[in-house]
Amino acid sequence: MVHFRSAPELAELLGSWSTGQGPLYRKLADALARAVDEGALRTGERLPSERELAGVLATSRATVVGAYEELRSRQLLERRQGSGTRVAARTPTPRADGRVAGGRGTAIFQRLIDGPGPLISLACATEGGAPEVADTLNDVTRYDMTELLADPGYHPRGLPELREAIATYYTQQGLPTCPDEILVTTGAHQALVVVAEVYLRAPSRVVVEAPSWPACLDIFRAADAELVPVGLDDEGIQVPGLAAALAEGAPALLYVMPSHHNPTGILMSPARRRRVAELAAKHGVAILEDNAYTGISYTDEDEPPAPLAAYAPSGAETLTVESLGKAVWGGLRIGWLRGPAEIIERCARRKAFADLGTPIIDQALAARLIPRLGELAARRSAAQRERLEVLERLLKDQLPTWQWRRPDGGASLWVSLPDANADVFAQLALRHGVEVIPGSAMDPTGQHDNCIRVPFTFTPDVLSELVHRLSRAWNELQRHGPSDCDPLRPII
Numbered sequence: 028m029v030h031f032r033s034a035p036e037l038a039e040l041l042g043s044w045s046t047g048q049g050p051l052y053r054k055l056a057d058a059l060a061r062a063v064d065e066g067a068l069r070t071g072e073r074l075p076s077e078r079e080l081a082g083v084l085a086t087s088r089a090t091v092v093g094a095y096e097e098l099r100s101r102q103l104l105e106r107r108q109g110s111g112t113r114v115a116a117r118t119p120t121p122r123a124d125g126r127v128a129g130g131r132g133t134a135i136f137q138r139l140i141d142g143p144g145p146l147i148s149l150a151c152a153t154e155g156g157a158p159e160v161a162d163t164l165n166d167v168t169r170y171d172m173t174e175l176l177a178d179p180g181y182h183p184r185g186l187p188e189l190r191e192a193i194a195t196y197y198t199q200q201g202l203p204t205c206p207d208e209i210l211v212t213t214g215a216h217q218a219l220v221v222v223a224e225v226y227l228r229a230p231s232r233v234v235v236e237a238p239s240w241p242a243c244l245d246i247f248r249a250a251d252a253e254l255v256p257v258g259l260d261d262e263g264i265q266v267p268g269l270a271a272a273l274a275e276g277a278p279a280l281l282y283v284m285p286s287h288h289n290p291t292g293i294l295m296s297p298a299r300r301r302r303v304a305e306l307a308a309k310h311g312v313a314i315l316e317d318n319a320y321t322g323i324s325y326t327d328e329d330e331p332p333a334p335l336a337a338y339a340p341s342g343a344e345t346l347t348v349e350s351l352g353k354a355v356w357g358g359l360r361i362g363w364l365r366g367p368a369e370i371i372e373r374c375a376r377r378k379a380f381a382d383l384g385t386p387i388i389d390q391a392l393a394a395r396l397i398p399r400l401g402e403l404a405a406r407r408s409a410a411q412r413e414r415l416e417v418l419e420r421l422l423k424d425q426l427p428t429w430q431w432r433r434p435d436g437g438a439s440l441w442v443s444l445p446d447a448n449a450d451v452f453a454q455l456a457l458r459h460g461v462e463v464i465p466g467s468a469m470d471p472t473g474q475h476d477n478c479i480r481v482p483f484t485f486t487p488d489v490l491s492e493l494v495h496r497l498s499r500a501w502n503e504l505q506r507h508g509p510s511d512c513d514p515l516r517p518i519i
């Protein structure tokens with residue numbers, strides 16, 4: 028069957044194609060050629076019409092005509108009478124994967140691989156490490172090394188003292204936990220991968236929030252799962268939609284982000300946690316709660332709600348994922364999974380298969396940091412709250428028609444753009460030096476295409492420059508509609 032690549036899908040694949048020097052049509056041709064070389068575009072695949080692609084890339088039609096023409100002369104594309112432009116025969120065919128409209132982490136992963144470059148990139152909502160990491164590392168090397176070096180160093184379940192520290196951390200939050208219920212992973216990301224491997228056998232279904240965290244949606248898709256999206260309200264995943272999704276087709280997992288949802292920053296209320304846990308238990312569906320942003324909070328409540336697992340009726344299967352990534356440092360790559368001991372045992376076998384265990388020195392460091400996690404998260408929350416306020420002020424001032432709900436926690440604003448397509452806006456923003464992730468890339472239905480995620484993990488100077496660039500791109504969209512403009516000059 029011939030696969031048709033829609034214009035928004037192709038735009039996502041092309042990433043930050045319009046940066047750098049040279050005419051736009053040449054940069055577009057180079058980006059398309061790269062996609063063909065790497066097998067991301069397959070032999071025989073049909074590309075969108077010049078008009079459609081120009082609309083989504085916010086260029087003139089002549090730019091796309093020029094790029095397609097150039098690639099025809101390089102024999103990478105061919106035009107067949109009556110069936111449009113296709114990738115010419117020469118590349119091997121990777122497996123088909125065109126079922127889902129949006130919610131893909133392509134641009135986010137690519138930005139991690141490429142590094143920031145000259146752009147202000149909104150692909151990642153993270154900042155550098157807490158200074159306590161350096162002090163603690165000194166302590167580990169000074170006091171713990173003799174003992175650590177006496178150990179063979181292979182602990183697929185995790186260093187015992189770290190599992191103990193994590194179990195205590197949950198018990199203190201009202202969720203009694205023993206070390207057998209903890210698996211240490213290389214970041215929350217690996218915990219999600221391991222759970223997907225254990226729970227998903229094609230054809231399985233996973234109920235997810237819409238919007239959601241696209242990297243995790245990619246993990247589920249890689250296991251050939253069908254995604255069943257459910258919307259959110261101010262208290263978290265919506266109950267009627269969830270009840271319907273759980274009742275249909277025996278899903279294998281429900282994936283939610285109670286504390287706090289990425290990208291909206293919503294904190295799931297205690298009442299909603301209880302209701303979600305009851306519904307999942309009633310339908311026998313395991314819950315995977317991803318609390319990567321727990322602790323990064325802007326509400327004034329003293330006691331944040333305990334993990335959703337604490338609200339689950341007995342016998343319910345709840346898996347809790349968390350990490351040091353947001354409150355301490357992503358570079359540590361320390362995350363974990365909490366769940367029933369027999370599930371943790373199965374997950375430990377997958378973890379052993381993947382890497383035989385997370386590096387021990389990082390785990391020893393984490394074991395010293397976990398008892399201070401509340402204090403570290405509070406400090407980071409205070410710093411990020413100031414940045415949130417700076418960003419809100421700048422946006423209200425320079426982009427007064429943009430709208431958002433103040434996040435309860437997390438690292439981003441989820442902004443709706445009035446009467447605009449965020450995919451097109453993202454193309455214009457790129458040419459003003461900002462990599463924007465459009466909402467459609469975070470929603471498995473491809474909806475929320477009028478939204479963008481704006482992280483506030485930058486310094487006030489960068490936030491100011493960011494909003495200045497965004498408002499230039501916005502004014503251009505408002506004044507003229509999309510048009511070709513000068514190549515980007517590197518700025519930061």
Ligand SMILES: Cc1ncc(COP(=O)(O)O)c(C=O)c1O
Pocket residue numbers: 213214215216217240284289317319320349350351352357360361362
């Ligand atoms: C919701 C969510 N889950 C998981 C992760 C991965 O976290 P880690 O860096 O601990 O692997 C992220 C990273 O941004 C995230 O936003």
